[in-house]
Amino acid sequence: MIAIAISTTIADGGEYACAVATAGGEPQLLDFDPAALDDQLAGAAGVLLSGGGDVEPARYGESSDLADEVDPRRDAFELALVRRARERGLPTLCICRGVQVANVAFGGTLVDDIGRALGPAAAALHRWEVDGESVRGLIDGHTLAIRPRSLLATIVANESLVTGSRHHQSIARVAADLDVVGTTADGIIEAVEARFASPFWLGVQWHPESTLAQDDGASSAIFAAFVAAAGHFADSRNDR
Numbered sequence: 001m002i003a004i005a006i007s008t009t010i011a012d013g014g015e016y017a018c019a020v021a022t023a024g025g026e027p028q029l030l031d032f033d034p035a036a037l038d039d040q041l042a043g044a045a046g047v048l049l050s051g052g053g054d055v056e057p058a059r060y061g062e063s064s065d066l067a068d069e070v071d072p073r074r075d076a077f078e079l080a081l082v083r084r085a086r087e088r089g090l091p092t093l094c095i096c097r098g099v100q101v102a103n104v105a106f107g108g109t110l111v112d113d114i115g116r117a118l119g120p121a122a123a124a125l126h127r128w129e130v131d132g133e134s135v136r137g138l139i140d141g142h143t144l145a146i147r148p149r150s151l152l153a154t155i156v157a158n159e160s161l162v163t164g165s166r167h168h169q170s171i172a173r174v175a176a177d178l179d180v181v182g183t184t185a186d187g188i189i190e191a192v193e194a195r196f197a198s199p200f201w202l203g204v205q206w207h208p209e210s211t212l213a214q215d216d217g218a219s220s221a222i223f224a225a226f227v228a229a230a231g232h233f234a235d236s237r238n239d240r
């Protein structure tokens, strides 16, 4: 069994759990309880940080009137989670809020609102809305330039990728231990990898779990690579 610990507010893990299960992992949902972090990670072979509300700006030394759905308890848990996953060398996949949490955990900062920073066209590109609902599928023009030979380029077998996008914040100052490997043409950071040693570490600002059947396999390839790395982690632990 390849247990993947998922941090999310979605009761059954939703699309995240489905994507993990489809890739051959066993989703295990975490409680936002920092005191129980080590117990919850005892059998985990991988960690997935999911989307959600905004990180409390004080966590990166700023304030904002546009921070939305702040949950200090979740922040505390997930900041500890992503650091502990790193200490343990656990394969880690961070999605949307997850990549923002990781950047803050490792010392970076966030753009508190893309619309305020870059204007309404940029805001709409990164959160396309129809009838007041954000579109969950691929967004025409939300095209990433991916660094050649990066982990992400290898996984998706491409250096250009159209993705979905549902975010109003993004990475501002990149944490020293992370490396930008994907951006949109407006300069928004969409993908980061670890500079520290890890069997698998990828942060994506978009939502591959929502586009598994829409992009010629790139989204499912991300989950497949993550769960495969978790499988190797589980095997190496069992060998000890």
Ligand code: MN
Binding pocket: 125, 126, 142, 164, 165, 166, 167, 184, 188, 190, 205, 206
């Ligand atoms: Mn985006």
